[in-house]
Amino acid sequence: MIGGSTSLFNNRFLKMRVHKIFKIFILRLTFTSKRTLVFYGFVLGFVTMVIMQPHLVANRNTGSREGKELQEDTIERLLSEEKRSDGGDDRLAQAVLNRTRILCWVMIRESGNVKARALRATWGKRCDKLLFFGVDDEFSAIDLRTQEGKRYLAAKTFTSLKYIHKYHINDAEWFLKADDDTYIVMENLKYFLSDENPESPVYFGEFFNPFDTKYLRYNSGGAGYVLSKEALRRYGELSLLRSVCADPMGPEDKEIGYCLRHLGVEIGDTTDRMGHSRFHYDRADLHAVGDAKQWYRDFMGDRYRQGTDTMSVYPISFHYLHHYDIHMLEFLFYRLRPHGVFKPFQEVNV
Structure with missing residues (x-):
């Protein structure tokens, strides 16, 4: 009991002492000059800074560390979200797809075209813009009012080029013509074109050289060919001035090659750095085993080779396909994978 009274007395004495000191301090401040007050304030601020600085530094470092960890976690989360749902990683392909714009145009010759349906459901959806030319409401086809x-x-084809030049030349940097029985691996095409200049007068495809006195050289129509923006511009602005680009009735790919050559449009090399083919006028299996028609062997000359080791690991096109072949290639390219086998990206552009 005595100890408790002593403690209580000490507390009251301490409060009274603090109160008295505070009153004296206030009275002195009242009769102190402004210069002295400024000095007191400076001293008080300096003392406060010295006392608090270690705590502020610790908090700042902690905050910086937490912010960095949060940033790393966010990046990791975004990267994981960008990965495909099937466990694959197509971020490199997406980067190439987004960098190069391609307008695709396809000729359709019949109503209820099952090949065109397969095309639209597979590789056609990877085009930046897809146009069908013909008479068919199902595909919103553009009727050019030409004879079928x-x-x-x-x-x-010439009429479609005029239409694209007039209405869509600013929709893409490259313009791909394909048949409804052609399959295009769009990622591989855009990868190839990523090193090419759309402002150059050039067009790419599978090069034919029939040693004909008129046609000389051109790109296969069935394998698909792609025009640069400059090549399309030259056709749209100059073709009407050249009789060589009049609407002909000859073979389509030969006439296109003949016309573009007279407009100063060059044929670009599409083989990869190992000399392997990327565009293919026929099916993949026939190219692999070398079961080619004689005229194709003649057109290719000493460039004709057979076997899977002559085709690029990043092929662009195959031709003469049924609708089920188109769906099968889609499955093989984008779904089928051997378990545990991973092959890193190879640089094959020249």
Whole structure:
């Protein structure tokens, strides 16, 4: 009891002492000059800074460390979210896809075209813009009011080029023509074109050289060919001035090559750095085993080779496909993978 009274007395004495000191301090401040007050304030601020600085530094470092960890966690989360749902990683392909714009145009010759349906459901959806030319409401096809049939295909192609130049030249840097029985690996095409200049007068495809006195050289129509923006511009602005680009009735790919050559458009090399082919006028299996038609062997000359080791690991096109072949290639390219086998990206552009 005595100890408790002593403690209580000491507390009261301490409070009274502090109160008295505070009153004396206030009274002195009242009769102190402004210069002295400024000095007191400076001293008080300096003392406060010395006392608090270690705590502020610790908090700042902690905050910086937490912020860095949060940033790393965010980046890791975003990277994981960008990965495909099936466990694959297509970020490199997406970067190439987003960098190079391609307008694709396809000729359709019949209503209820099952090949065109397969094309639209597979590789066609990877085009930046996809146009169908023909008479078919299902595909919102553009009716060029040209005659149908193989002998009129060249005239139809020339007319489609005029249409694209007039309405879509600013929609892409490259313009791909493909048949409805062609399959295009869009990632591989864009990868190849990523090193090419769309402002150069050039067009790419599978190069044919029939040693014909008129046609000389051109790109295969069936394998698909792609024009640069400058090549399309030259056709749109100069073709009407050249009789060589009149609407002909000859073979479509030969007439296109003949026209573009006279407009100063060059044929670009599409083989990879190992000399392997990327565009293919026929099916993959026939190219692999070398079961090619004689005219193709003649057109290719000493460039004709057979076997899977002559085709690029990043092929761009195959031709003469049924609708089920198109779906099968889609499955093989984008779904089928051997377990545990991973092959890193190879640089094959020249």
